[in-house]
Amino acid sequence: MTLSPDEIAERKMRFIYAIRSRGVLDARVLEAMERIDRGAFVRGIFAERAYDDVPLPIACGQTISQPSVVALMTQALDVGPRDKVLEIGTGSGYQAAILSLLARRVYTVERHRQLAQDARAVFERLNLANITCIRGDGSHGLPEQAPFDRIIVTAAAEDPPGPLLAQLRIDGIMVVPVGQTDHVQSLIRVTRGPDGYDYEELCPVRFVPLVDGVADG
Numbered sequence: 001m002t003l004s005p006d007e008i009a010e011r012k013m014r015f016i017y018a019i020r021s022r023g024v025l026d027a028r029v030l031e032a033m034e035r036i037d038r039g040a041f042v043r044g045i046f047a048e049r050a051y052d053d054v055p056l057p058i059a060c061g062q063t064i065s066q067p068s069v070v071a072l073m074t075q076a077l078d079v080g081p082r083d084k085v086l087e088i089g090t091g092s093g094y095q096a097a098i099l100s101l102l103a104r105r106v107y108t109v110e111r112h113r114q115l116a117q118d119a120r121a122v123f124e125r126l127n128l129a130n131i132t133c134i135r136g137d138g139s140h141g142l143p144e145q146a147p148f149d150r151i152i153v154t155a156a157a158e159d160p161p162g163p164l165l166a167q168l169r170i171d172g173i174m175v176v177p178v179g180q181t182d183h184v185q186s187l188i189r190v191t192r193g194p195d196g197y198d199y200e201e202l203c204p205v206r207f208v209p210l211v212d213g214v215a216d217g
């Protein structure tokens, strides 16, 4: 099914409305969500649902997150234009693309080679030149580029991974879904102060698990 320009415009309007009604009112975040076309990150039969506020399947048995959750996490991360951001779990690349409009530099790590390759191709097509996508095990972070102003984890861990906490700059913020796999998890915002870390619970979420090691494909 090919959508007409009018249908696409209407779906995009509803898309932004759904995000606003979940409490995302930060103008920079809303603008980024308007500018990055989610349709570029979803393939095949799911493409026609790209502007619905639902998670959708992508390759390697993974999912592209629900747009309102992407928006909420981005707003909670409070990214500034000079920030260096680390994302763990590239998936489709959609979250990284949104962040790339708000930050100076985005590093994103994915354990599946296929997903990392596909995401790099989309970043190139959309001219998002400030994103570096690395295939690797993100539970160790990216020590060679640390420290980071902001860290976002888009897969659920039982606890915020220690190496990621260590790679957060003082005054930095990390957003991470925490909880047991296959259960409702909590989105946590960690702020690093001069003497330690503050933890704040934001809302219930549901993510695929953070898995140790790189995948075969």
Ligand code: SAH
Pocket (backbone or CB within 6 Å): 062, 063, 064, 065, 088, 089, 090, 091, 092, 093, 094, 095, 096, 109, 110, 111, 112, 115, 136, 137, 138, 139, 154, 155, 208, 209, 210, 211, 212, 213
């Ligand atoms: N942010 C993505 C959605 C992520 S789905 C988007 O915008 O589309 C979670 C992703 O985390 C999956 O692609 C999964 O393969 C990846 N992942 C899980 N454990 C990982 C790990 N240890 N290191 C890197 N990536 C991991």
